[in-house]
Amino acid sequence: MKVGRRSSLGLVLALVSVLGLGARCGDEDKPKAAASTSTSTAVGLTGNLTVLAAASLSEAFRELGGAFEGKHPATKITFSFDASSALALQANNGAPADLFASADQANMKKVTDAGNATGSRVVARNKLAIVVAKGNPKKVSGLADLGKSSVTYVLCAPEVPCGKYGAEALRKAGVKAKPKSLETNVKAVVTKVSGGEVDAGIGYVTDARAAAPSAEGIEIPDEYNVVAEYPMAVLKQSTRTELASAFLEFVLTPDGQAVLAKYGFTAV
Numbered sequence: 001m002k003v004g005r006r007s008s009l010g011l012v013l014a015l016v017s018v019l020g021l022g023a024r025c026g027d028e029d030k031p032k033a034a035a036s037t038s039t040s041t042a043v044g045l046t047g048n049l050t051v052l053a054a055a056s057l058s059e060a061f062r063e064l065g066g067a068f069e070g071k072h073p074a075t076k077i078t079f080s081f082d083a084s085s086a087l088a089l090q091a092n093n094g095a096p097a098d099l100f101a102s103a104d105q106a107n108m109k110k111v112t113d114a115g116n117a118t119g120s121r122v123v124a125r126n127k128l129a130i131v132v133a134k135g136n137p138k139k140v141s142g143l144a145d146l147g148k149s150s151v152t153y154v155l156c157a158p159e160v161p162c163g164k165y166g167a168e169a170l171r172k173a174g175v176k177a178k179p180k181s182l183e184t185n186v187k188a189v190v191t192k193v194s195g196g197e198v199d200a201g202i203g204y205v206t207d208a209r210a211a212a213p214s215a216e217g218i219e220i221p222d223e224y225n226v227v228a229e230y231p232m233a234v235l236k237q238s239t240r241t242e243l244a245s246a247f248l249e250f251v252l253t254p255d256g257q258a259v260l261a262k263y264g265f266t267a268v
Helices: 002-043 055-071 085-090 107-115 143-147 161-174 188-196 205-210 242-253 254-262
Strands: 047-054 074-082 100-101 117-134 153-156 200-204 215-217 228-233
Touching: 002 085, 002 205, 002 215, 047 055, 047 215, 047 242, 055 074, 055 117, 055 188, 055 205, 055 242, 055 254, 074 200, 085 100, 085 107, 107 117, 107 161, 107 228, 117 161, 117 205, 117 242, 143 161, 143 200, 153 161, 153 188, 161 228, 188 200, 188 205, 188 215, 188 228, 200 205, 205 215, 228 242, 242 254
Parallel strands: 047 074, 047 100, 153 200
Antiparallel strands: 100 228, 117 200, 117 215, 117 228
């Protein structure tokens, strides 16, 4: 009987030992599963992205692109900046790009109506400003001064958003004097003013700020001003729609909007 009890006790102890070993093995498996999940998450977004963007977005979008690449080191964003009208034409002609950011709804509509972009969302807003050379040599204080014979000014072409908005502001203010020239985009307006070719130009608040210290902005009162909306959408020809959507969403995050605000854009 004593021998039998010892045998039973031995069997129990052996079983407990096996069960304990199994428990330890199970515990060892858990960290391995967690490590696998972490590695998968760390991979993140990859690939190259091309964005067609309105010229007035240049400085802000370059910083946003760098910030996005910082969060996703395996990505690279290339920008093509120009007048929205020119970019809309490129988008509709199948230019190899992934996103289109326009300075107005009208040029975005040309692309969405043609079925070449989807999911358009407003990512920023802007206002007009009179751009003058540093120190404002002609002492321009408002739109009325652009009507003086002693002052020369330039405007964007009518098909370009800043030209359309500028003409509307001048009409509201009753200014009938013609611009010295019509420029292809807002950066060309700033260049002519900064270079001393003309006394003033109508651009955006953001461009006047970006042109410092060679130029400065004169505020246009709200009664004459125009609010520009900047819609952005993924293009039909994009082969990286997931990455394109991720960048669009990033622009709309608080961090993205803070970068835009830094350059003078207003929140959406």
